Amino acid sequence: MQQATVIDNANSPVFELPAVLDLAAGQNFLDALRQKLTNGGPLRMNAAAVETLTFPCVQIILAALKSYDHVSIESPSIAFVSAFEDLAIDWTPYKSDTPGVRDGDTRNQTEEQTAAQSEVPTSDLPPKAEGAMATRILTIDDSKTMRDMLMLTLADAGFDVLQAVDGQDGLDVLDKERVDVIITDINMPRMDGYEVIRQLRGNPNHKTTPILVLTTESESAKKNLAREIGATGWMVKPFDPERLVATIRKVAP
Numbered sequence: 089m090q091q092a093t094v095i096d097n098a099n100s101p102v103f104e105l106p107a108v109l110d111l112a113a114g115q116n117f118l119d120a121l122r123q124k125l126t127n128g129g130p131l132r133m134n135a136a137a138v139e140t141l142t143f144p145c146v147q148i149i150l151a152a153l154k155s156y157d158h159v160s161i162e163s164p165s166i167a168f169v170s171a172f173e174d175l176a177i178d179w180t181p182y183k184s185d186t187p188g189v190r191d192g193d194t195r196n197q198t199e200e201q202t203a204a205q206s207e208v209p210t211s212d213l214p215p216k217a218e219g220a221m222a223t224r225i226l227t228i229d230d231s232k233t234m235r236d237m238l239m240l241t242l243a244d245a246g247f248d249v250l251q252a253v254d255g256q257d258g259l260d261v262l263d264k265e266r267v268d269v270i271i272t273d274i275n276m277p278r279m280d281g282y283e284v285i286r287q288l289r290g291n292p293n294h295k296t297t298p299i300l301v302l303t304t305e306s307e308s309a310k311k312n313l314a315r316e317i318g319a320t321g322w323m324v325k326p327f328d329p330e331r332l333v334a335t336i337r338k339v340a341p
Contacts, residue, residue: 102132102162107139111233114145118152118236136163141171143304144233147326150179151237224265225336226250228258228272228284229302234325238271238302241329247336255279259287262294268340270294274303274310282317289318298339302327 106113133149150172153159161168161179172179225247227238235251242249250265252258254276262270270288274281281301288294298320305311311322320339323332 102134105133105135105138105168107137109138109141109145111142111144114142114148115233115236117145118148118233118240131159132162133160134162135168136165138165138168141168143326144231146171147237148233150326151240151329153179224248224250224267225269225271226252226258226261226265226267228252228255228270228276228281230254230273230276234273241327241332242336245333245336255281255284258284262288267297269336270297270299271302271336272299274301274305274314282313285314285317285319296341298336298341300335300339302332 103117105117109117133152149161153161225242227235227242227249228251229235229238230253235253239249239251250261250267252261255272256279258270258272259279270284272281272284281303285299285301288297288299299318301314301319301322302325303322304325306324314322321335323335
């Protein structure tokens with residue numbers, strides 16, 4: 089199994105990313121990233137050797153760039169850049185050493201690309217009171233990597249995050265804990281996201297709790313079904329950390 093190699097020098101740690109960034113390498117990277125950044129200081133990721141970048145690793149890197157200051161990508165390979173372009177994600181506005189790219193540059197996504205990543209009917213929602221923010225969020229996903237990425241993004245934004253490994257586990261957590269927003273996957277063992285939504289909407293305690301679907305699914309019929317049974321919004325993985333946080337702040341009571 090290839091792993092991200094960490095090289096410490098006098099300036100800052102450097103992650104020499106491997107040629108193949110698969111799920112196992114991505115989880116290793118996420119664990120090492122958390123450990124390194126606990127001590128503070130900048131972190132550089134050298135992506136020159138990357139030949140294959142899988143979906144989970146795209147999400148991990150995007151979350152890391154958004155969630156931590158002083159994280160940079162050095163010498164991104166063509167394959168690295170292409171992996172983001174293929175998913176219609178522009179990672180460069182975050183932090184990089186790509187020539188001609190500055191932090192904060194305007195994204196170049198088209199309206200269609202933006203809509204494909206996030207479909208939340210915010211026009212149907214009441215305006216949020218100034219300064220109001222969700223304090224507790226439950227994420228329901230059978231992927232440990234996705235749960236970790238959500239924790240990375242949401243905790244950094246100041247949210248208190250609870251986790252559940254599948255739909256039934258999510259309902260068990262909600263029997264004991266109060267939350268402001270629920271984020272659920274669709275395809276999970278034991279109980280899928282649709283059944284989670286149905287049961288929550290049938291529970292007086294959760295008739296109005298915002299429920300965001302976060303899934304790789306993008307078919308219109310599946311989105312419509314989720315809306316019909318009570319989902320507040322639908323977002324397609326990989327998620328944009330900034331947009332996810334903004335959506336939560338929009339829908340939270």
